Amino acid sequence: MSSNVKHIILVMSGKGGVGKSTVSTQLALGLVAKGYRCGILDVDLCGPSVPFLLKLENQEVHQCEAGWVPVYTDESKSLGVLSIGFLTKSRNDSVVWRGPKKTAFIKQLLSDVFWEDVDYLIIDTPPGTSDEHITVMENIKEAPCDGAILVTTPQQIALDDVRKELSFCRKTGIPILGIIENMSGYVCPNCSECTNLFSSNGGKSLAEHFQVPFLGTVPIDPRVSSETSKYVGLTNPESPMAISFNSIVDRVINPN
Numbered sequence: 001m002s003s004n005v006k007h008i009i010l011v012m013s014g015k016g017g018v019g020k021s022t023v024s025t026q027l028a029l030g031l032v033a034k035g036y037r038c039g040i041l042d043v044d045l046c047g048p049s050v051p052f053l054l055k056l057e058n059q060e061v062h063q064c065e066a067g068w069v070p071v072y073t074d075e076s077k078s079l080g081v082l083s084i085g086f087l088t089k090s091r092n093d094s095v096v097w098r099g100p101k102k103t104a105f106i107k108q109l110l111s112d113v114f115w116e117d118v119d120y121l122i123i124d125t126p127p128g129t130s131d132e133h134i135t136v137m138e139n140i141k142e143a144p145c146d147g148a149i150l151v152t153t154p155q156q157i158a159l160d161d162v163r164k165e166l167s168f169c170r171k172t173g174i175p176i177l178g179i180i181e182n183m184s185g186y187v188c189p190n191c192s193e194c195t196n197l198f199s200s201n202g203g204k205s206l207a208e209h210f211q212v213p214f215l216g217t218v219p220i221d222p223r224v225s226s227e228t229s230k231y232v233g234l235t236n237p238e239s240p241m242a243i244s245f246n247s248i249v250d251r252v253i254n255p256n
Ligand SMILES: Nc1ncnc2c1ncn2[C@@H]1O[C@H](COP(=O)(O)OP(=O)(O)OP(=O)(O)O)[C@@H](O)[C@H]1O
Pocket: 013, 015, 016, 017, 018, 019, 020, 021, 022, 023, 044, 047, 048, 049, 126, 127, 182, 183, 218, 219, 220, 221, 222, 223, 224, 225
């Protein structure tokens, strides 16, 4: 890992589709909005969605003497992204690799990217707990890893899967920065009333039970899909989603 990275945060989820990549990108954009320089390393080899979410599809990764150069979202280089999505032909191309090839590639992603003075590097990991996670954990031991954020949704099955993530983090010695409950209630686009579609407070109860921080809830907001390339806190500052993310970003910057 490049010595220019000050903080590393892993974003994990027990199952796919709960919004892990959305949280990773919004977190990075939120940190950038507060003046930090960030990077996102998308190691979700089978479903790299960060280039799509940041509208960076079809960009190419270049190499310099120091390693792979991330794709930057703007000229000021405040947010750099490295994802296998830049190396496959299309978003729908699947990576069919055996374990050793995946492990070698992840090691390369962790060691060969030239990050330029990054305050926060967000690592978007695959869903579940897999060999890829073990490879990441083993290869950031010497790096300044703050810990993992676990993303879940309110449904019982997603909450059950988060228990496995918690136990995985504890076994591998990764500190848990906290739990985020995404898609927690639906915000009506007309009157902004938030309706809980599933059970509520599951993420918070889980955090209390395991004595880890609860970072907050994020509601379902239909506008997020079309606006994810921008920080919701800047596009709709009054929206419930923006309010949620602003306080989550603050808790990540000031964990105590
Ligand atoms: N709070 C939200 N409100 C509305 N849509 C959301 C929200 N969070 C995520 N989504 C949408 O849900 C879909 C899945 O989100 P995302 O890709 O972030 O999940 P993921 O957990 O990273 O999935 P995978 O691990 O399978 O890649 C996306 O279309 C995203 O725009």
